[in-house]
């Protein structure tokens with residue numbers, strides 16, 4: 001097994017005209033907790049989509065568990081909570097249990113049923129996000145923060161080795177953000193899950209993360225959290241200008 | 257009723273076909289509704305109309321089509337239409353709903369041309385438009401049975417994939433699902449169910465059997481499986497009640513089935529509101 005679970009080499013990407021990502025080189029070590037920071041529109045979500053194979057790089061190479069993206073098939077090892085996760089059709093008549101079970105679709109394999117066979121896994125994923133009192137609620141009847149936890153449960157139910165989260169605390173009220181990150185830390189430390197987190201809450205997560213990547217179309221900084229502390233003020237003010245204070249205290253960033 | 261059922265083969269055919277579509281139309285309809293594709297089902301049914309009209313015209317003019325069940329050509333048009341919709345939706349990426357009026361009007365337009373060529377309306381055509389208790393033949397029943405088996409198999413084998421596609425397509429892709437292939441399979445299934453259902457409910461009302469029972473079920477159910485279960489139950493009730501009243505009152509079953517569905521729907525909404533007030 002490769003030491004790096006994810007590697008990007010010389011990756012470039014543009015949607016139509018504008019170059020969104022240029023020459024990205026990024027290696028994510030197994031077991032790490034990487035925070036990706038950068039202003040809105042800097043290409044953070046795009047980079048995650050390239051890692052997940054939702055977009056194909058123009059040039060460069062993406063490797064997952066040492067395998068080129070196109071050859072990689074074991075997607076159940078990667079959990080994903082997208083930035084738009086709570087923008088789903090909230091009238092969808094699905095229970096928490098059904099939504100979490102759908103995270104096992106790939107793992108169970110074609111033609112196999114999941115809901116009974118994986119009952120223990122599903123229930124323990126629901127417990128891990130502390131939602132066991134809502135198992136048979138329809139997902140649309142939950143608050144934004146609760147829904148977000150269900151999407152985490154769906155992402156971890158297949159026992160992934162890597163969990164990728166794109167601004168998961170948007171729409172979660174400030175007092176629950178701390179509990180949310182405590183839960184992520186447990187996943188990282190106790191279960192050894194590699195975490196890749198796009199966030200603006202650098203203040204709240206600073207004592208939990210092991211690595212930081214600063215992105216603004218190119219990778220400005222990539223290294224350990226300790227090294228980041230040294231350059232933090234400089235890097236962040238370069239990104240956010242005089243807004244730098246809001247990163248520490250304001251969690252209500254819009255969805256982009 | 258039982259006696260009539262035992263005596264008349266056409267009634268047996270109609271009820272057997274009705275019970276089959278009462279099962280598959282709401283079953284697939286549950287996915288169609290939550291994916292917000294109800295109007296696409298409507299557009300496809302109109303494309304099916306042009307296939308039926310073409311077949312009725314050809315049976316008058318081309319010997320080879322004489323005696324061919326029009327359902328075949330209707331089904332062919334419907335499946336072709338489902339593929340065309342996908343094509344149109346990718347051409348008009350930002351205006352995907354344009355595919356609906358294009359196919360809907362195209363279907364009727366082509367249909368009307370064939371109908372005029374075939375010397376206008378006749379009872380045959382009327383039965384395709386609004387359904388019929390007496391027109392379901394053995395060959396219709398076989399075709400409907402075949403389609404039902406295929407749909408039941410596909411939906412039960414690909415249930416969790418279809419659920420994921422419906423609930424969260426991006427997550428599906430990220431977990432390695434071939435959402436394109438799956439969606440295509442789904443559209444073809446929809447086309448088949450529409451073709452199967454029109455003998456009983458009629459082309460113009462097919463989509464109601466795929467949506468009304470689901471709309472009623474969603475008011476009462478918890479979770480998706482329960483929604484499917486209730487939708488099928490409501491669909492079957494509507495079909496059976498609709499067929500019986502159509503037979504005794506000598507009405508087109510499309511009308512009686514839709515009216516039964518709407519009564520069930522109103523009942524579901526009323527029950528939910530009453531329940532909400534009591535609690």
Ligand SMILES: Nc1ncnc2c1ncn2[C@@H]1O[C@H](COP(=O)(O)OP(=O)(O)O)[C@@H](O)[C@H]1O
Nearest residue numbers: 015016020039040041042043044045046047256
């Ligand atoms: N599907 C898309 N089509 C065209 N441009 C896009 C698309 N998604 C994102 N972009 C553009 O790419 C840039 C980076 O977007 P994104 O990766 O979402 O940034 P971030 O997640 O850092 O806010 C933005 O300028 C955005 O407008």
Ligand SMILES: [Mg+2]
Nearest residue numbers: 044045083256
């Ligand atoms: Mg983003």
